[in-house]
Amino acid sequence: MSAILEIDNLHVAIGAANVLRGVSLRVEAGEVRGLVGESGAGKSMVGRTIFGLLPSRAKITAGCVSFEGRDLLALPDRQRRDLLGRRIALIPQDPMTSLNPVRRIGAQMAAVLQLHLKLSKRAALARAAELLTEVAIRDPARVLTLYPHELSGGMRQRVLIATAFACDPSLVIADEPTTALDVTVQRQVLQLVERMRQRHGAAILFVTHDLGVVAKICRSMTVLHAGRVLEDGLTADVLVKPHHAYTRALLAATPRADRPADALKPVPPALIESLWAEAHRLDQLAAARPA
Amino acid sequence: MSEILLRTGRLGFAYPARSRALFGKPEMRDVIKSVDLAVPRGAVLGLVGESGSGKTTLGRLLVRLLEPTAGGIQFDGVEISHLTEEALRPLRARIQMIFQDPQSSLNPRLPLAVTLTRQLEVYGRLNGRRDRRDKAAALLDLVGLPTAFVDRYPHELSGGQRQRAGIARALALQPDFIVADEIVSGLDVSTQAHILMLLKDLRAKLGLTVVFISHDLSVIRVLCDEVAILRGGEVVEHGPVGRIFSHPQHAYTRQLLAAIPLPDVEPGWLDDSPSRQQPQQQGSAA
DSSP, X not given: OOEEEEEEEEEEEETTEEEEEEEEEEXXXXXXXXXXXXXXXXXXXXXXXXXXXXXXXXXXXXXXEEETTEEGGGSOHHHHHHHBTTTEEEEOXXXXXXXXXXXXXXXXXXXXXXXXXXOOHHXXXXXXXHHHHHTTOSOHHHHHTSOGGGSOHHHHHHHHHHHHXXXXXXXXXXXXXXXXXXXXXXXXXXXXXXHHHHHHTOEXXXXXXXXXXXXXXXXXXXXXETTEEEEEEEHHHHHHSOOSHHHHHHHHHSOOXXXXXXXXXXXXXXXXXXXXXXXXXXXXXXXXXXX | OOOEEEEEEEEEEEEEOOOSSSSSOOOEEEEEEEEEEXXXXXXXXXXXXXXXXXXXXXXXXXXXXXXXXXXXXXXXXXXXXXXXXXXXXXXXXXXXXXXXXXXXXXXXXXXXXXXXHHHHHHTTOOOHHHHHHHHHHHHHHHTTOOGGGGGOOGGGSOHHHHHHHHHHHHHTTOOSEEEEESTTTTSOHXXXXXXXXXXXXXXXXXXXXXXXXXXXXXXXXXXXXXXXXEETTEEEEEEEHHHHHHSOOSHHHHHHHHHSOOSSOOTTTTSOOGGGGSOOOOSOOO
16 A cells, blocks of 8 residues: 555654654555544644644654655645645634634635636636535535534534545545534534545545544544654554553543443553653653764 | 432523514523423432533523523422522522633632632631631642642643642532533543542542533443433433433434444444434443
């Protein structure tokens, strides 16, 4: 299999603090890979590095991100911007902050299509309507004339999913796209993402903290903690036979609707402390080594 | 444990919808419709629903932050639906609420010692500075925080620690009834499990009666004895947790259960076939 995305030994620091400590992962063509971690694990930083959206004080101190064989980090800004949105798309967590509140849905979707596919305004709007139909929006012509606040949370997320797949990207980065949604809506959105992925043939890097979501939509998964990859493998293997103590602890601490109450075991604080201590030890080793 | 601490009878709440006519009588919109609940003393009742189901409004009615527009609420045998603020005051000490966002219930400009004991002060149960620090320290200890935190400010705490402080604040007056509204929903899995365990401990230690509001059925299963499923302001199903989860009667409950992504690989879960709408139950016999 060929890798669409290959991240190798990525180190990112914000000021003096290391946030990614040598992350490596591969996303194969057409697969969905889950990137799992709790807050502070650095999972969003991986997506932000790919998109060049790291905070201004952040620095990539080592590593390489290659997309379809090209080194993204070495690419001139212009060429990189041309890839983003067209070949690499993003489904963000909060649809309200990523849609412009004062522009109609149609204008926002058309802008993407006009820019990347060089369509005329009329053709772009027609294509936007088709895309909305693909994400099961019933009255696309009307929705195109609405403003973001006139849509429900689930509808807004559908619009963003449609936009993400608009230019047939080969990689979509989904950053916790269902975190704020009700379970029944979450399920519909996950079904939709999967259907769009199959239709448009993209690979997805699915960033989430929810092992349940990973189990349902990801073929493979990477477990991140303190900016380090602790476990990596096929979802079916990792969830059944986790190798790392942290993955096991996370699974045991996840409440399950199908198990009685006493099955729940909180993550031992000593385990978290030892993982952080290990991460800091690595930082010191790296700092002591001459550059 | 058959004594009922809190009971609602045909409880309703409506607020005026935006009316089109300037002088017309505003139309009322029902948010809570004829809810009958009975919470036995010492029990934990889960209230589950999706956004817009009215679960938060119902919680606010139970602690009388809102006044019902229909039906009644009896707390320990006293009808509290329309009591004045003054008549409510002695009961307020016994009824507390823990909020989803502890940031909003902890004053950012005051150290925990002051915030945690504020209510004791209001009720005249504080004897000077020394006593304030001692009582605050005891509360911190109760929720598993270091007593040295008395001098800390909310921003110096992690999310989980803040939620513990929020719980401590609610326990200051030694209430017997607590409404907890989505108090673990913003937390990481590892923190969430610790808070759930803390609530279980406190409930056993202090004999609390709790109404636990959540959108998350998995969390309800961990903590609650009984569960009421809310949709559109109505209770569609109500019963012991074990029975509701293993033998849901209402179609909506089944739909909710089926939509939970359990951390098991299950090919076909994403397919839209109607057979998938049935809940999958494994290992629920115990």
